[in-house]
Amino acid sequence: MFDTNCENIWNGTRMSRAEWIDAMSSVGHQYHFDSPDPGPSIHCGVHTGKITIVNLDIAWQSASPIMRGSHLDNLFLQVVKSGTRCIEQRGQTYKLRPGDVAVVDPLTRYKASVHERTTISIIRIPRSALSDRGLRYRFPVVWCPDPTSPDVRAVRDFVLCLASQADKATGLLLARLGEQCLDLMDVLVNESGRPLMARSPSLIVTRAKQMILRRVCDPNLSPGCIAAALNMSTSSLTRALRANGLSVMRYVWSLRLECAARRLGVGASHGAIKAIAYQCGFPSHSHFSRAFKARYDMTPREYATCNQMARDTEDQDAQASVPSSDRHPSHIDRG
Template identity: 50%
Template sequence: MNTDDRFYTWNGMPVDHREWVNELSIHGWKCRLDTSQFGPSRLNIARAGQALISSVEAAWFAVSPGSPHPSAAWNEERLIVQVVKSGVLFIEQLGQTSEVGPGDVVVLDPQRRFTEAFRETTRMSVLSIPKSSLRERGLPDRLPMLLRPNPALADVDAVRGLVLYLASLSDRASESILSRLGEQCIDLMEVLVDDRADPAMHRSVAANTLLAKRHIARHLADPDLNAERIAAELNMSRSTLERVLRASGLSVMSYVWSLRLERAAQRLVSDTSHGAIKKILFQCGFSNHAHFSRAFKAHYGMTPREYAAEHKEARSATMQQTPRHNVAGMGPS
């Protein structure tokens, strides 16, 4: 490996690349170094009460949670708050890549798989909070995917500033002060993870409902469509998405499947060509013929083929009963 070990520093001490990877493993990260590029990587970590606060400078490697190390931090179940100061952080999760730049805030749940890539020198402050401390405060402690609180909101900006301030004091302030500031950060996590901090909550319920239904209708053909992706693409939390669709009397995915079946039924009536059923099931987001047939029969009381045949007969009967018109469009005199 051509990795230049001069670039790695852990809590002020130079380490080689193996020690760097091992330290990250102890703290719950699986690390993959980019051996074709080099850049400075430093990490200083301190305890702040129940929380851990870190100042990070990272370049040319990728990390993901889930280290097999027996003392990995994720054994304690934590949420991670990251505030980018400079550079760019790329986060890949559920097939989507988010670009996080200077001033941005992101909240991550290590129990939901993701990968972070540092493709240039990136500096950030990181707050690691035990989920138990969030549960004690009645706050959400599990995230379906990354959250990106809006830093333009004054409350989010205030919490971001506090995290940056805590990180700046981590190697200078007393243990007592760090502990008290860490507890304040945990108290204020409500701003970052609660629905009231969700930008979607500033829209009316009717507007959110319309946005959600439009988005679902446009993406019905995607077999991988799920509640987490819908919420993320609409910039709302999953709980907000569930709430706005509750008026329909269905959960998010129940609504998706209901709409898929409705669209399939419409197309079965209009398209009776050979092979239409197979084509329609894929157009409506089903990936399995047997699943489609079972779901359709449970909803409509007949198989897709029976449904198409019945409506074809009904349409033929209607056409036979319709009086023929002459070329001029006038009925018989």
Template identity: 55%
Template sequence: MNTSLCDKRWNGRPTDNHGWINAVSTQGWACRLDADRSGPSTIDIVHAGQTEIASVSAAWQSLSPILHRVSAPWNGEHVLVKIVQSGLMSIEQRQQTTTFGPGDIAVLDPQHMFNQSIGERTRVLALCIPKSALRERGLRHRFPTVSCPNPESPDVGVVREFVLYMASQARKASEPLLARLGDQCLDLLDVLVNHRDRSGPVRSSAVTALRAKQVIARSLGDPELCIARIAAELNMSPRSLARALQADGLSAMRYAWSLRLEHAARLLPGATQGEIKTIAHQCGFASPAHFSRAFKERYGMTPREYAANHKTTSVDGPQ
């Protein structure tokens, strides 16, 4: 029997079938409910820094991304990591269907059409991750088809449990701590997104570049970050590190400064003058004046001008 109201809740607020479909649509999904069967469905969304965490419990429905929609929160620039906690989830893509059970993980790119189906009540934890965060860490960020990390891998299992634990504590942790946990989660994602076997050996310089990018991404707020400190964390000499990075077309400190400015640009929209000074220190600049000069050279305007010009550009989530 299909009823209009069947115990659906969006971030704790009760809604009916029509409201559920509309709320899902505002997130960039086309939702189809089973015409003959229904069940309770809930979703709770929190943010951990750059990562959105959605805890979903749903039944008898299917989802597919609405492609080329400007209002979709990913707008082609996010990757989804879905962990099945209970029940079954099926992904149909390019005429192939993959079924995921408890403990299985699916990595998906909403730029590429797929259909996700759920029957009996199923619990899924979904991470919505900016591709920019993966690129900054030198990680794979394109997934034309669903990627399935091996659930039997010990490393995959450890990362999965870390993500699930972080999500379980999300409502208890302060916003700054949750952002730090989110950054740690991003640093561990290479285990899930770079798991595929590669043809031929991986160049040692490429591995060094990846590890250096991860160190830099973790240390953006350290104004004393330098190639010697990066090399020390990687247990190699500065000269060896510079040589390996050069072979991969990378300069450690140019990369660090570029990353700092990009991170600052994400934080600036709508910031006050006092907040701009805080952002400068958070991004590892020795002084607000240094930050202002570097930012203007990169973006053609001062941080204050950028904050004012971009304060209304962020897309709000569903109310």
């Protein structure tokens, strides 16, 4: 009789207990209700960028990973907000209380359960996102970072802030926050003093390009900032990019010029051109103008004017292609 009670909510949709179990199965979890009357269960999830953010409010339930499917390519970063969550894996039991953080790997079978009402925020992270950053992406047992570490607590609070915005912020902002969350994962998954996994020069270049693209308009971006974000020395970063024919700051300036050109392409006044220069990370209007002319063989003003003239010509051609009878009706039907 309980399966007919639509007391559970999955992303705003009410469903029965059987439907809830099916929904959990679709994302790789074998669920079981441990009480005939556990009360309502609430799932709020959103996929953004590379990650999926899930907020759960559940009681008297247990779950194990389904040991097949693409979900095994993910890790689960879990933060308990209230209640208690127990995870049994390889003969050990981990009891997570409010504020505790754990990384759970579904490649090793486990059983997670809650009795009292418990709220949890979960970030589903592709292993590849950690591998690309030179971080650990395989955990034979539940990994719990040091709860006494101020850095761990700071990242935990960031994760909770991100999860709280899952159904509020725009998808674009959530994706940016998700990337920042991934960039902070080294704080949670690497043991103190343990070196990062070895990274090939091509991987370093890929990660550097991704990081530069996210912060290209930051006027304070420098090789030192980029290297620090990638957990490596400036000399190692410079050497890896040079091996691929790249200079760190030349690449940054190139992207900034492309960004400015796109904005100028839709037209801009003199004041707007100055604003675009600063918005794209240039320290001064004169520096921007010199660099832009060297790249495009015309000044920013000339570039904006040429694009405006091209748009005007296209509009005139489009207007000319419309039959005169459609542009100037010979009569009006007053019916």
